[in-house]
Amino acid sequence: MSILNLKKTDTAQNLLTSEPGKFNEGELRSEEMIINLGPQHPSTHGVLRLEVLSDGEVIKEVVPHIGYLHRCFEKHAENLPYNQIIPFVDRMDYVASMNSEHAYVLGVERMLGITEQIPKRIEYTRVLMAELNRIASHFIAIGTYGMDIGAFTPFFWVMRDREHILRLLEWASGSRLLYNYMWVGGLFYDIPVGFEDRCKEFVTYLKPKLKELDSILIDNKIFIQRTANIGVLPRDMAINYGITGPMLRGSGLRFDLRRVDAYSVYPEIDFDIPIGEGKMGTLGDCWDRTWVRMQEVYQSVRIIEQCLEKLTKEHKRTKEFDPQALVPKKIRPQAQDLYVRAENPKGELGFFFRTDGRSDVPFRCKARGPSFVNLSVLPEITRGVLIADLIAIVGSLDVVMGEVDR
Template sequence: MEKRQVQYQYDENHLVNSSKNFYNKENLRTEEMVLNIGPHHPATHGVLRVEVLTDGEYVVDVTPHLGYLHRCFEKHAENLNFQQIIPYIDRMDYVASMNSEHIYAMGVEKMLGITDKIPKRVEYIRVLCAELNRIASHFIAVSTYVLDTGATTPFLWMMRDREHILRLFEWVSGARMLYNYIWVGGLYYDLPVGFEEKCLEFITYLKPKLEEFRTMVINNKIFVERTANVGVLPLSTALDYATSGPVLRGSGLAHDLRRVDGYSVYPELDFDIPVGKGIMGSVGDCWDRTYVRVEECFESIKIVEQCVQKLTKDHKRDRTFDPQEFVPKKIRPKAMDYYARAEGPKGELGFFMRTNGKSDIPERLKARSCCFCNLSVLPELGKGNLLSDLIVIMGSIDIIMGEVDR
């Protein structure tokens, strides 16, 4: 076969085929390439594979691929009774186990109609632990996110301070991360003697540290330029994709189930709902989502202080107090379909339960994962951005793959 000889000449703007004029300004073809980020990659924050179609440095399309960390939670739940399910809930969002336990326990209690029987001391202990865990979860989200943007020291700061919370949880439950502490109808144990004082001591230590982090990192010129006006999520799009938590509030909507549903003792507590305001860029950008998480840490500190005050003055420790007094010996609800939801650190976590009225094992227990819904908006946020900005966008969503692959 005769070899086709093609000669090229270089033009100012593009390469021109001198024989056929194939590469001209009108029909210049892009060179697209498929890149796989993950599943084992520090930028994916877990075993997530992101298939990225790129045109040079620009992202044309993004497709998240799941299923690399199957927890099999929902299948396990079909073979366990309601109390035995709690340790498996810990393993979904493993950096916010207390919150997940709290949400599940409240859901089953509402289904059984025993919410009014739960002692106030139990409720305040639950909220105290949930808000401490909210701070610890946001510390993971924000510190690893700052690491994504190129700063190392703030990550070490926040991991140091998060360790104090883990030690408090280890003291109260015996475990560092997977607690099995909040039970349906009560708690495993009351708080250890001196826990309230240690908790206040930690909060007093944490306040100036968090102020320092806000000043030196969140308002840092380099961090602002890296995250402001990047990954802007309009409120209408956030609602279309059923996002929740800081991802939704970062787009300007003050939707928090602690206020909207008013569950547990949250209506008795004073706290604000931070939202994105476009202070450094556009409303709903990566900076706003980070800003909301940091501000929520300050609000959680306020809640923890109020809970400790209630536990030391209004609902004091009593030798006759039994945190397991109202824990049902056997949970066998009527045949029904029931859905319960509450506000986790990453958004709305819900549980759909189907029971047949004959067994203490649910026929179906489906978890409505906030991480799964928030991750679904990634293709909308990623298109048209630089590849380096895609890493920043992924980190701003704050996902835990144990909950996504539930």
């Protein structure tokens, strides 16, 4: 943190000109400072800069500043064929690339009218990869959040287990973090031989580790004291700001696009949608948001087990199966406007397409990133809190700046 400016209020000016020992303690407390938090600060999770107006340790106003990353996704998308845009989709929320790809290919397939033709094996493979990546993304959120407020051990644990997931995804796609695995109409490649068995081994290994993480972090007395009743986001405010994902569910609203829009094969899968309950404090506080993410990891494990069951028993690997059979050589949708959305680890990721029916390049491709929208509520839930609590609140938002400055 660096002091940008000391506001020269009347009180501050009087302090500067008064004789030594002639000012009282109340005048000292009325000094206002503008403090820069970031973009180098580790708790801002990237290139976010927060301009904080504080009165001592108490925050009066927070202004988030973005614009340091410049992914330029939308301009890239309006100059490339549909199939070549997928690597740029990966680079928005780069810790949840599979989930972002899933939303994008669903949109293009819907424009082409081939959604119903996608084989079940492809759909279950996509959901399997998306849920593995959801766990990896939530591990980043939970682990770095614990480190923000002083818990180092859980960070090392989740990074260790996240690495197992990244190796699985790299084995399937050939890439690390930025996968380009889900293609319009199919997949880059079928999952490797032995992938299902390795995945089952990982799930068996992970279950007891999640309980350890729950006990050492989520149920930890110090963690509860630092997060309960802090950064309370009321349900009506969350709805008015367009908040989605674990932040919205942390405020008590059971809204999940995997259920609401019932895309892909999610209607065929049994899982619960956890919501905040105000167990440790006020409904919608930092603890609720973190608890919801932890519960979603348990639910993702359930989904993965069901996908593996389907892939090994009902939709088995065959020599005739070609994951690229429906991949069109030229993608040229009819003229239309279409908005499609999916449930990313951070909330609703949506893509708006406008096509002219003549080109294989979209006339307009607009991305609705959940991190950008969720960040917008930060000034509302930080007024009157301490600077230390601001760190806890920012970490509970789980923003990725590549998706904010897209």
